[in-house]
Amino acid sequence: MSELSVKNLHVFRGERHLLRGLGFEVPAGCCLQVVGANGAGKTTLLRVMSGLLEAESLELTWRGERVEPRDPEYHAELSYLGHDPALKSDFTAAENIAFNVGLRRRVASQDVRSALARVSAEKFSDRPIRSLSAGQRRRVALAALWLSGTRLWMLDEPATNLDAAGQALVASLIQEQLSGGGLVMAATHQDLGLPAAQRASLEIGVHGVRT
Amino acid sequence: MTVRRTTAFSAAGLVLTRDLRLAVRRPSQLIQPLAFFAVVALLFPLGYTPELGKLRAIAPGVLWVGALLASMLALESLFREDASDGTLEQFVVCGQPLVALMAAKTLAHWLLTGLPLTLMAPVLGIALGVPVEAMPGILFSLLLGTVTLSLIGAVGAGLTLGVRRGGVLLSLLTLPLAVPVLVFGARATELAISGESLMGPLYLLGALAVLGITLAPLAAAAAVRIGLE
Incomplete structure (x- = not known):
């Protein structure tokens, strides 16, 4: 039984008919890996699915x-991790x-600590974001994602700026999300090392010709 | 792990306290509009005339134009940083009503600029020869007026999100909308200085503030959604 199903998705960006009649289904505990060339519309697809971008037509079943x-009820179960990690440079990790997750659910300080430990970021948890490297910031964003406890993750290039250990961390976070019955849509070309039953892939951009 | 969802009210509270704490860590942004207001108002005794009688006649206009421009100066930074670091995207997808979060941001902006500007006006008023008896009226009219200015400004800042270096455009969009506030505010101040009843313009300022409080957060939320596309 698919938890997330999309039918008849059309998106225009300016004069370009970027996504044409796209349809797919994601069952519980499955990761849909979105692949395609640069500019094919991977980010656009994730933004449309997260309600950040209006689609020309979309039949979404959740x-x-x-x-x-x-819908706020849909957003309450959805996390979106985009290119910008939404971190304030003057605040500590x-x-x-505490703020980003606090918008969604109550968090205690030990929750924040355990989230930072989950992404091996305890060492810089009290340093302001401005003093962290891009990879360390990405880890902090992943900690917030993990702590938010949402059922559906939209990840746009989640492993950007991360070292080998960080990429393994992304794979293990996704694994953990799936084994808890969650869903993931990830735009990444990275091999997540998931068993075949837990992954599906969606190639977009094959119809992305100019009209 | 028991997950308790944050209510819209406490989410708005989080946004408000976050903005206030951010401002405290970066006090220069807080001081700039105030310094600008002080300099503009104090240039008039130097450039026009040091005679208090003549200054008193132009004091309402000077105070209100100064406060208007100073609050406009702080507007550009209202959404700029949240837009560039992805925070606004998270506001949209966090499942909380965007209107409530926008209202909280506007309130934070008013507390950080409108309120200090209001409190500073009587001090500058003294330099312009305004009698002490007029101060309560000036304070009250500015209190109402700056609320409306912040609300109008939030809509303008939302609309210019997608525009690179939208500072001038932001002013062009918001200044015409701010004209009623300027007209009635300056009138109220004038009446306060001449010792007459200023209830008429004060009521109108109040009506504008109520109109802004009801409509501006909705418009700002819609503008931010469009700006993010």
């Missing part, structure tokens, strides 16, 4: 019910996580 991508 857990058996038709929803609009801007721990403060940022």
Whole structure:
């Protein structure tokens, strides 16, 4: 039974008909890996699915019910990790996580600590974000994602700027999310090392010709 | 792990306290509009005339134009940073009503610029020869007026999100909308200085503030959604 199903998705960007009649289904505990050339519309697809971008047409079904991508009930179960990690440079890693996750759910300081430990970021948890490297910032963003406890993850190039250990961390976070029955849509070319039953891939851009 | 969802009210509270704490860590942004207001108002005794009688006649206009431009100066930074670091995207997808979060941001902006500007006005008023009896009226009219200015400004800042270096455009968009506030605010101040009842313009300022409080957060939320596309 698919938890997330998309039918008849059309997106225009300016004059370009970028996504044409796209349809796919994601069952619980499955990661849909979105692949395609640069500019094919991977980010656009994830932004449309997260309600950040308006689609020309979209039939979205989430857990058996038709929803609009801007419904607050749908957003409450969705996390979006984009190119910009939404961290304030004047705040520490721990403060940022407490705020970003606090918008969604109550967090105690030990929750924040355990999230930072999950991404091996305890050492810089009390340093302001401005003093962290891009890879360290990405880890902090991943900690917030993990702590948010949402069922559906939209990840746009989650492993950007991360070293080998960080890429393994992304794979293990996704693994953990899937084994808890969650869903992941990830735009990445990285091999996540998932068993075949837990992954599917969606290639987009094959129809992405100019009209 | 028991997950308790954050209510819209406490989410708005989080945004408000976050903005206030950010401002405290970067006090220069806080001081700039105030310094600008002080310099503009104090240039008039130097450039026009040191005679207090003549200054008193132009004091309402000077105070209100100064406060208007100073609050406009601080507007550009209202959403700029949140837009560039991805925070606004998270506001949209966090499942909380964007209107409530926008209202919280606007309130934070008013507390950080409108309120200090209001409190500073009587001090500058003294330099312009405004009698002490007029101060309560000036304070009250500015209190109402700056609320509306912050609200109008939030809509303008939302609309210019997608525009690179939108500072001038932001002013062009918001200044015409701020004209009623300027007209009634300056009138109220004038009446306060001449010792007459200023309830008329004060009521109108209040009406504008109520109109802004009800409509501006909705418009700002819609503008931010469009700006992020």
